[in-house]
Each structure stands twice: as C-alpha cells, then as structure tokens.
Amino acid sequence: MTKFHTAALAAIATLMAGSALAEPQPMANPAAGAEPIVGDATYKAFHEKEGISRIMADFVPRITTDPRIKARFEGVNLIRLQLMLTNQVCYLTGGPCEYGGRDMKEVHASLGLTNLDFNALAEDLQLSMDKEGVPFTAQNQLVAKLAPMQRVIVTK
Amino acid sequence: MRRVTYFLAALALGASASAAAQAADLPFESGKLLLTGGVTNVEGVGGGGLANWATITGYETRDAIGANVHATYVGLKDYDLRTYGVGVGFYDRVELSYARQEFDTGSTGAKLGLGRGFTFNQDIVGVKVKVAGDAVYDQDRWLPQIAVGAEFKSNDKGAIIHAVGGKKDTGVDYYVSATKLVLDKSLLLNGTVRMTKANQYGLLGFGGDKHDDYRPQFEGSAAYLISKRLAVGAEVRTKPDNLGFAKETRAFDVFGAYAVNKNLSMTLAYVDLGDIATFKDQRGVYLSLQAGF
Ligand code: HEM
Numbered sequence: 001m002t003k004f005h006t007a008a009l010a011a012i013a014t015l016m017a018g019s020a021l022a023e024p025q026p027m028a029n030p031a032a033g034a035e036p037i038v039g040d041a042t043y044k045a046f047h048e049k050e051g052i053s054r055i056m057a058d059f060v061p062r063i064t065t066d067p068r069i070k071a072r073f074e075g076v077n078l079i080r081l082q083l084m085l086t087n088q089v090c091y092l093t094g095g096p097c098e099y100g101g102r103d104m105k106e107v108h109a110s111l112g113l114t115n116l117d118f119n120a121l122a123e124d125l126q127l128s129m130d131k132e133g134v135p136f137t138a139q140n141q142l143v144a145k146l147a148p149m150q151r152v153i154v155t156k
Numbered sequence: 157m158r159r160v161t162y163f164l165a166a167l168a169l170g171a172s173a174s175a176a177a178q179a180a181d182l183p184f185e186s187g188k189l190l191l192t193g194g195v196t197n198v199e200g201v202g203g204g205g206l207a208n209w210a211t212i213t214g215y216e217t218r219d220a221i222g223a224n225v226h227a228t229y230v231g232l233k234d235y236d237l238r239t240y241g242v243g244v245g246f247y248d249r250v251e252l253s254y255a256r257q258e259f260d261t262g263s264t265g266a267k268l269g270l271g272r273g274f275t276f277n278q279d280i281v282g283v284k285v286k287v288a289g290d291a292v293y294d295q296d297r298w299l300p301q302i303a304v305g306a307e308f309k310s311n312d313k314g315a316i317i318h319a320v321g322g323k324k325d326t327g328v329d330y331y332v333s334a335t336k337l338v339l340d341k342s343l344l345l346n347g348t349v350r351m352t353k354a355n356q357y358g359l360l361g362f363g364g365d366k367h368d369d370y371r372p373q374f375e376g377s378a379a380y381l382i383s384k385r386l387a388v389g390a391e392v393r394t395k396p397d398n399l400g401f402a403k404e405t406r407a408f409d410v411f412g413a414y415a416v417n418k419n420l421s422m423t424l425a426y427v428d429l430g431d432i433a434t435f436k437d438q439r440g441v442y443l444s445l446q447a448g449f
Contacts, residue, residue, distance in 0.1 A: 115217035137342050144295040144339035
C-alpha cells in the first residue's frame with residue numbers, strides 16, 4: 001500500500017468515526033424493546049448464553065402451564081418463542097447476541113394483555129432465574145429493562 | 157395477650173374475607189410482585205413503618221381491588237402503641253384506609269398524673285390517590301410514582317389534650333408522596349411532605365399553645381431489596397413542635413419487611429420516636445403483621 005492510500009484510509013476512518021459520534025447511534029436492535037445493559041457483568045451473572053438458554057428452557061414450559069396465563073400461548077410456536085426470548089435476554093443483559101425477532105409492540109398488540117398477565121409472567125421469570133441461581137441484584141437489572149415494556153405490551 | 161388476640165383476629169378476618177371475596181366473585185386478585193405495594197404503616201396507610209408512601213396498598217393491579225388488615229405493636233421505653241385497621245386499594249389508583257391507634261401510657265400514666273394505663277385512642281381515616289408515574293414499570297424514567305392524600309384523625313381524649321395546651325382533638329393531615337423503585341440498584345426510595353398540625357401523630361391532639369398552623373413536615377425512606385421477600389431500610393419523620401409543656405422531636409426507624417407470601421407480610425423495626433410528653437428517648441421495637449387478599 002502506498003503512503004497516499006494509507007493516509008486516505010486513515011482520513012476516511014477518522015471521518016467515519018467523527019460522523020458516528022456526531023449522529024446519535026440508532027438502537028442496534030430496536031425490536032428488542034430496550035437498550036442493552038452496559039458491560040458484561042449482568043450477562044456473566046446469568047451464566048452467559050448457556051445459562052440464559054437453561055432459564056428459557058425452564059421458563060417457556062412454566063408460562064405455558066401457569067393457570068393464570070397459559071391460555072395466552074395456545075397455538076404459539078413455542079420453539080421459536082424460546083429461541084427469541086433467549087436471544088433477547090442475551091442481548092439485553094449485555095451478551096454478544098442479536099435479537100432478530102419481531103417488535104415488542106407489534107407482537108403483543110393483538111393479544112389484549114393485562115397487567116395481571118404481565119406481572120404473572122414476570123413472577124415466572126423470577127422463578128426460572130432463581131432456579132438458574134442468578135443473584136437477585138442481577139435479576140433486577142434485567143427486570144428493570146423489561147418493566148417499561150409494560151407500556152407497549154399491556155393493551156387492556 | 158391482648159396483642160396476640162389482635163394478630164389472630166386480623167389474620168382470621170383476612171382469611172375469611174378472602175374466601176368471601178372469591179365466593180362472591182369480586183374482582184380481587186394478587187397481581188403485583190411481592191413487596192412492591194409496600195406494607196401498612198403506623199397510621200394504617202400504605203407505606204413503610206412510620207412514613208407514607210405513594211404506593212397503593214394491596215396486591216391488586218389497575219384492573220381489580222386489593223385489601224388487607226393489619227395489626228401493629230410498638231413497645232417503647234415508657235409507652236405502648238397498638239394499631240389495627242384495614243386498607244383497600246382500588247384499581248391501583250385509590251387507597252382507602254381505617255386505623256385505630258391506642259396509645260397506652262402504662263405505668264407512665266401514673267407519673268403524668270393521668271392514671272395507670274391511661275390510653276389515648278385515635279381513629280384515622282385515610283384516602284390516597286395516585287396522580288402520576290408508576291413506581292415499578294417506569295424503570296426508564298426518573299419520574300417517581302406520585303400520590304396525594306389526606307388523613308382524617310379523631311382523638312377521644314379532648315379534655316386532656318386541652319389541658320396540656322392542645323387546640324383540637326380532631327385534625328386533617330394533607331400529604332404528597334413520591335416513591336421510586338430503582339430496580340437496577342435494588343433500591344426503593346420515598347419522600348413525603350405532610351402538612352399537619354398533629355402533636356405526636358395526633359395522639360396528643362392538633363395545634364397547641366406554641367404553634368397552631370399547618371407546617372410542612374418531611375418523611376423519607378430508603379430500602380434495599382435483599383430478595384423478593386425481604387427488604388431492609390431506614391426512615392426518618394419530622395413532626396411539628398406545637399405544645400409548650402413538652403418538646404416534640406423527629407422519629408427514626410430501621411426496619412425489615414418480610415413477605416411470607418402475597419397474603420402475609422411482617423415488618424420488624426427498631427424505632428426511635430424521640431421524646432414523648434416529657435419522657436425522653438422513646439426507643440423500642442415495632443412489630444406489624446399484615447394479611448392481604
Ligand atoms: C417484558 C415482557 C415480555 C417480553 C420481553 C416478551 C417477549 C416476547 C418475544 C421475544 C416474543 C417472540 C417474538 C417473535 O416471535 O418474533 C414474544 C411473543 C409472544 N409473547 Fe411475549 N413478551 C413479554 C410479555 C408477554 C406476556 C405478559 C404475555 C402473555 C401472558 C406474552 C405472550 C406472548 C405470546 C402469546 C407470543 C407469541 C405471539 C405470536 O407468535 O404471534 N408476552 N414475546
């Protein structure tokens with residue numbers, strides 16, 4: 001590479017970095033419903049991707065048998081749901097995952113969910129996180145990301 | 157013995173009312189996460205131990221009604237205070253409460269010239285309305301849950317109250333509370349400003365020879381959530397100083413609140429209620445039991 005090329009590349013790189021700073025970064029995964037937690041401490045407390053996969057393998061059967069909310073999941077592709085939840089929680093806890101699923105508002109819009117549904121699901125998630133041995137403080141960091149989604153998920 | 161009876165009565169009432177509600181198919185439910193509705197404080201209002209919070213009592217969500225009964229015992233150096241009552245939360249929006257306080261002077265009554273076991277009784281009817289924010293869901297905003305409320309207090313010892321310089325045996329407290337759950341720090345914070353004339357919560361009447369006007373008082377609470385069942389924290393509460401015969405000072409407590417489940421919770425605290433009616437440093441234990449449905 002010539003000196004000129006190197007200089008040009010450096011200039012372009014600087015410009016790109018500059019413009020990235022100037023414009024607000026778009027949410028990497030807007031459909032995931034929240035910005036991820038900064039740092040990887042929470043992700044580690046969830047025992048990384050394997051831990052989150054175990055949590056969701058416990059959580060999906062839990063919500064689909066919970067008498068308070070199981071009717072909501074009739075006819076749902078649970079394999080997809082488990083995969084999407086795993087990716088979403090991996091992403092939100094600061095892990096190296098992309099969410100890739102549908103937008104939180106769109107996917108729940110037609111379900112007519114109530115606060116009772118929302119809180120029941122949150123309770124079940126706490127039980128699944130307990131089972132994985134996720135410390136309560138780390139659980140709360142994830143729940144802090146999920147709680148505001150109530151505003152788009154609960155429509156009734 | 158009497159205290160134990162209260163607790164048992166409160167629990168029995170809670171259990172049977174719960175069964176009755178289910179039988180009648182009323183919109184009762186247990187929809188909030190443990191402890192997020194707070195407990196019942198010493199005045200029967202949803203809050204901590206001494207302070208009012210902006211939370212609406214009960215485990216109901218915005219679609220239903222929640223209620224609870226409570227019994228509280230405060231054993232101080234020279235006095236005892238017993239409170240029992242009922243609180244109802246409507247649609248996580250409005251809270252109505254009733255509490256009866258019995259301030260038992262015990263053997264101190266004789267020293268005060270009132271007679272041994274002389275007891276001041278006070279009825280407190282409370283109403284609280286949530287006006288903005290949500291303590292639990294609004295984790296991405298700084299806006300706390302805000303509620304305004306009033307407590308209508310009526311004391312049955314008017315003659316004594318007048319004799320010690322108190323102006324009235326009834327009074328109304330007005331307050332605004334802001335409560336914020338900071339979930340990512342596992343913290344719950346609360347601040348309340350109360351406009352009041354109450355002497356010792358109203359147990360010694362309202363207004364006095366020194367002052368007889370509404371003055372803003374502050375109540376602050378901070379709690380750390382150790383687990384979903386257990387929270388520990390501290391509170392401070394300032395009070396007016398209206399009576400010439402005895403200086404009134406601030407109150408303070410450190411507490412632990414434990415939710416056995418959604419139907420039963422306990423609060424245990426160490427309280428320092430300051431000086432009461434010339435008797436200094438009223439410290440002791442606070443135990444409250446609450447049964448909800
Ligand atoms: C913070 C709370 C919640 C989060 C983070 C969440 C997350 C998700 C995710 C990631 C999906 C999959 C999206 C996709 O397939 O692309 C999904 C779908 C679904 N969720 Fe939720 N959800 C929440 C609350 C609830 C509640 C409270 C209920 C009902 C009790 C519920 C019921 C469903 C159902 C039925 C589907 C499948 C919809 C379909 O496939 O058409 N969700 N949710």
